[in-house]
Amino acid sequence: HHLLALRSSMLSTSPEPSTHQPNPPRVPNLIGGSFVESQASSYIDVINPATQDVVSRVPLTTSDEFKAAVSAAKQAFPSWRNTPITTRQRVMLKFQELIRKNMDKLALNITTEQGKTLKDAHGDIFRGLEVVEHACGMATLQMGEYVPNVSNGVDTYSIREPLGVCAGICPFNFPAMIPLWMFPVAVTCGNTFVLKPSEKDPGASVMLAELAMEAGLPNGVLNIVHGTNDTVNAICDDDDIRAVSFVGSNTAGMHIYARAAAKGKRIQSNMGAKNHGLVLPDANIDATLNALLAAGFGAAGQRCMALSTVVFVGDAKSWEDKLVERAKALKVTGGTEPDADLGPVISKQAKERICRLIQYGVDDGAKLLLDGRDIVVPGYEKGNFVGPTILSGVTPDMECYKEEIFGPVLVCMQAESFDEAIAIINRNKYGNGAAIFTSSGAAARKFQMEIEAGQIGINVPIPVPLPFFSFTGNKASFAGDLNFYGKAGVDFFTQIKTVTQQWKDIPTSVSLAMPTSQ
Numbered sequence: 001h002h003l004l005a006l007r008s009s010m011l012s013t014s015p016e017p018s019t020h021q022p023n024p025p026r027v028p029n030l031i032g033g034s035f036v037e038s039q040a041s042s043y044i045d046v047i048n049p050a051t052q053d054v055v056s057r058v059p060l061t062t063s064d065e066f067k068a069a070v071s072a073a074k075q076a077f078p079s080w081r082n083t084p085i086t087t088r089q090r091v092m093l094k095f096q097e098l099i100r101k102n103m104d105k106l107a108l109n110i111t112t113e114q115g116k117t118l119k120d121a122h123g124d125i126f127r128g129l130e131v132v133e134h135a136c137g138m139a140t141l142q143m144g145e146y147v148p149n150v151s152n153g154v155d156t157y158s159i160r161e162p163l164g165v166c167a168g169i170c171p172f173n174f175p176a177m178i179p180l181w182m183f184p185v186a187v188t189c190g191n192t193f194v195l196k197p198s199e200k201d202p203g204a205s206v207m208l209a210e211l212a213m214e215a216g217l218p219n220g221v222l223n224i225v226h227g228t229n230d231t232v233n234a235i236c237d238d239d240d241i242r243a244v245s246f247v248g249s250n251t252a253g254m255h256i257y258a259r260a261a262a263k264g265k266r267i268q269s270n271m272g273a274k275n276h277g278l279v280l281p282d283a284n285i286d287a288t289l290n291a292l293l294a295a296g297f298g299a300a301g302q303r304c305m306a307l308s309t310v311v312f313v314g315d316a317k318s319w320e321d322k323l324v325e326r327a328k329a330l331k332v333t334g335g336t337e338p339d340a341d342l343g344p345v346i347s348k349q350a351k352e353r354i355c356r357l358i359q360y361g362v363d364d365g366a367k368l369l370l371d372g373r374d375i376v377v378p379g380y381e382k383g384n385f386v387g388p389t390i391l392s393g394v395t396p397d398m399e400c401y402k403e404e405i406f407g408p409v410l411v412c413m414q415a416e417s418f419d420e421a422i423a424i425i426n427r428n429k430y431g432n433g434a435a436i437f438t439s440s441g442a443a444a445r446k447f448q449m450e451i452e453a454g455q456i457g458i459n460v461p462i463p464v465p466l467p468f469f470s471f472t473g474n475k476a477s478f479a480g481d482l483n484f485y486g487k488a489g490v491d492f493f494t495q496i497k498t499v500t501q502q503w504k505d506i507p508t509s510v511s512l513a514m515p516t517s518q
């Protein structure tokens, strides 16, 4: 416990928009079971997006330190893979308990470094915690198959074995959930792991690793290296790393997919999105508007499953006014404020980019029904805030539609018919999620059958599957073939060995022909 206390005091979690820190703490790497300060010559500031205070400083890990982390993971592998599966599960059982106990501390760190509201930060942790809970049943999840007597006295069975050293590269928007999509599944399957958190909010990963160690994860099974492109490229190129899990933008994801595949690695790469909500006029108006607000503006629109585009069909377009009214009522402020609905976006650059895309929309002829660009938040004047913004009359050729905005901006389109709306959605290059709002079962079923997106919501705005399913983005939102968590996640982190055995005492004669079963 004192280790955690030490570490979390290093990672400033002050709820106050604290005053300037003269000497921000340095975020440690985790190598072979020790939290160590990097000898890096360059560090990046981790900045509280609501205040611009420097929370901590994150190193661009040196190449030697990176190699030491991989080597620690490699060394830890033989004994960890031979550790009984029940023991590995029990580490997860303890880990989930420790995460629950430290939920508030973790949430405060997330709000401080990432900006989302405390309540949303709890959700971030909880959705990751569910993956840890699922990993507690790993023995059942990784069971093999058996066919007796495939030939006389011969049986064949398959077993799932861990790969070795695996690595994970994380985005900024879910500092707890996404690391927890990765390493708990990997290590409970018997792999060892090297995690590269987002350089924008590395604190939660460090705290989670501390809890995992406290839960009994042996030294070297989980390692953390901080950094940016060079560290990522080192992961892609390293011959000792067998698999890479990535979540983030398409630019980084496709680069990593190509570079790591060139080294023969397995890759699962979850990337960008443009998720559409299709609204039919027969939908429940109140429930639908609330769902659109929550999914469009929650987490300041920085969720890969945010509904960033609404397609109103027919008369449903007249609901736009009500949507604007309700969006105006949302409270934009620092995430630690008890009444906050949405906090700041991650960085000054992110805010500039979002504002630029809004302006492109206006220039291209969209109507700006609600403009959150010039918002000033009392007490947080320096924060990167963007208020809820609604663009109407958007068409598929507009830049604000083609690009993922990743901010609190709802782009509204109109379709004359249900078929036209489906066609618009399917023409989009991304295929992460899509949701329909309707009271018609037939319409919902048609939507489910025809929409080319990996995750469909029927009156559910953010249909992120629980861990007994998998996260199943498709088209440009995913590269690889084995999705995150669920059965596919276990498949990703294991390889199959197929054993054919013969136990009989009858002497055989020599035959050089291909064995056939008879």
Ligand code: NAD
Residues within 6 Å of the ligand: 169, 170, 171, 172, 173, 174, 196, 197, 198, 199, 227, 228, 229, 230, 232, 233, 247, 248, 249, 250, 251, 252, 253, 255, 270, 271, 272, 273, 303, 304, 404, 406, 432, 471, 473, 477
């Ligand atoms: P990002 O791609 O900028 O960063 C993700 C990671 O990649 C970071 O660890 C970063 O250090 C590294 N990285 C960035 N650029 C790189 C480069 N050129 N070469 C090597 N490494 C690089 O993404 P982000 O801004 O942190 O996250 C937001 C994006 O993530 C959005 O596009 C969002 O849709 C996506 N996302 C997708 C999912 C999903 O499950 N599909 C979930 C969350 C976020």
